[in-house]
């Protein structure tokens with residue numbers, strides 16, 4: 001695992017066909033805890049610390065809502081996705 005020049009941790013992930021692919025660590029953790037990240041979703045760090053990659057700190061949010069959150073700081077925008085995450089965790 002290493003830190004990318006954007007400050008995010010990255011790792012190599014081995015694919016079922018034997019090849020490897022670089023992946024952002026927070027997306028890897030999200031994927032392994034809650035399941036597949038939907039197309040067009042970003043994985044957001046709830047506490048703002050991009051090195052805190054515990055599952056509790058991660059939530060998948062549509063890109064436009066994610067941008068809106070970062071420009072407004074309105075935490076209520078995130079609530080539906082935090083609830084959705086808990087449902088996905090039960091199903092994972």
Ligand SMILES: [Zn+2]
Pocket residue numbers: 043044045066070
């Ligand atoms: Zn974010």
